[in-house]
Amino acid sequence: MSTPTVDRAVAPFDPRDHVAKKPGAVVRGLRWVREHIIGIAAVLALFYLFLPIAIVVIFSFNKPVGRQNVAWNEFSLDAWTNICRDPTICESVGVSLQIAFVATIIATLLGTLISFALVRHRFRGRTATNLLIFLPMATPEVVLGASLLALFLNLGAPLGFGTILIAHVMFCISFVVVTVKARLAGLDPRLEQAAMDLYADERSTFRYVTLPLVLPGIISAGLLAFSLSFDDFIITNFNNGTLVTFPLYVWGAAQRGIPPQVNVIGSLMFFGALAIVVIAQIVGAARRKK
Amino acid sequence: MPAVVPSAATAHGSDEATVRRSRRSTPYLLLAPGLGWLAVFFVVPLFASLATSLQVPLVEGDPDQGYTQGFAVQNYVNAITEYWPQFLKSFLYAGIATLLALCIAYPLAYFIAFHAGKWRNIMLILVVAPFFCSFLIRTYAWKTILADQSPVTQFLNALHLLPDDRILNTPLAVITGIAYNFLPFMTLPLYAALERIDFRLIEAGGDLYGSAWTTFRKVTFPLSLPGVVAGTLLTFIPAVGDFINAQLLGSVKDKMIGNVIDSQFRIVRDYPMASALSFLLMAATLTIVFLYIRRAGTDDLV
Secondary structure (H helix, E strand, C coil), rough: CCCHHHHHHCCCCHHHHHHHHCCCHHHHHHHHHCCCCCHHCCCHHHHHHHHCCCCCCCCCCCCCCCCCCCCCCEEECCCCCCCCCCHHHHHHHHHHHHHHHHHHHHHHHHHHHHHCCCCCCCCCCCCHHHHHHHHHHHHCCHHHHEEEEHHHHHHCCCCHHHHHHHHHHHHHHHHHHHHHHHHCCCHHHHHHHHHHHHCCCCHHHHHHHHHHHHHHHHHHHHHHHHHHHHHHCCCHHHCCCCCCCHHHHHHHHHCCCCHHHHHHHHHHHHHHHHHHHHHHHHHHHHHCCC | CCCCHHHHHHHHHHHHHHHHHHHHHHHHHHHHHHHHHHHHHHHHHHHHHHHHHHEEEEEEEEEEEEECCCCCCCHHHHHHHHHHHHHHHHHHHHHHHHHHHHHHHHHHHHHHHHHCCCHHHHHHHHHHHHHHHHHHHHHHHHHHHCCCCCCHHHHHHCCCCCCCCCCCCCCHHHHHHHHHHHHHHHHHHHHHHHCCCHHHHHHHHHHHHCCHHHHHHHHHHCCCCHHHHHHHHHHHHHHHHCCCCHHHCCCCCHHHHHHHHHHHHHHHHCCCHHHHHHHHHHHHHHHHHHHHHHHHHCCCCC
């Protein structure tokens, strides 16, 4: 703003000066876009992320004409008030919840033990252990499911709850190890040394110092394992026998048309998980303030 | 606490040898149950699968009679000659989808790391939240969004951007679906890497007369490379083996190798062929992963 005063005195009709002082709407718009390009891209990415979710929620209020719930017809609360009209939906959700619950407990326990060994101990075979943890994550799910099925077929094992559970624990362990390991590695070892210096024995150091500090990592690992198990389709589809989990129900229902109740359950899962995460954030923030 | 001191001292003194011996076995005791599970239900199945892939039919030309153990390397030759186009397509689709996810996730992660301020945690939750709604349900929603009569398709058609006048049942739909479904696996590692960058380094790039683009190319992007490597791997690996997007959003021509393995195993019931295919897929994926890690120079991924 300092030069124009001088310039204007010399050349009052310089058109460039005019543009600089009063840019047109288009130029101003383009400049705004240029300055906020990252923000715009981020908002577009969020839009992309939420577009399908919006469709799922909206169509849970639809009253479909035929069996296919793909074209909007009429607003209805029917699906929300009659979630279990087709009892197989709710049975399948129950099966998925049971499997996810048990698989989460086993995988979180086994994975946490491995993380402690990896972070807190020196031992021979560390590289091999790391490789064994990494490989299941680097193996496509079809391969995991198909190989397990090959084993179960060779053994003549009956497919069902047990085989699904075995498969889910297997692919969840690595994710638990990675999550808990990250938390454990970020822990200041001096905190535990301080406890020992204050004459706490190993057990009470672990009970009152280590465990509370690692717990957030263990909880997020458990939540991750739960959602991986609940949502798994590919591996489960190989090892389920005749037992139907929720993703398998959705897959099967697709042939004859997905009822809006499936959208209701999808919406409930979305809002439920959102509520849990938001509450955890608020509680965490409140605790940090204290 | 004087009472504790002597007892602690004696415990340390008398049992030192036993403590040290138990110390040495502790890591193995911690590892045993988890690694045992992985050994029995991950490693053994891989060998079972390897054995199956070499089996031969009991009665030549009639697979319904069952299979017997053999050493039919021919199964692998058949698998490659018959299904190499699907292999190629899988790696192509997964590769393009990974690049697409990178292009979408990078600005998002960058914004959250540097510009979101107190909205940071909320935006991270928003990135993950859609993925609590089941994978299959989300993919079906894409089927609705990309359908021939949908506003999205009609809009793009009006701009004459679609070569086939449609999105659903084309490779484009499969790639869009894959990129969407694995987006958080890309965004979160990118965010973690960007967040760790000292923002003063980026400012220094500007102070030294680097343009925004040069600063990004020479400073920001190289520093975020660990996140790029982790994110692309976490997206690419599940994408290669995925068959749900191809099944729901693609046409018969867009079948990926996952579709072939699935149908060989569960519908055709040609177990040797299915096992040979899944072994080839695993070998190819691992080769690419290890080459990529070595090329990128980050071994600390594991």
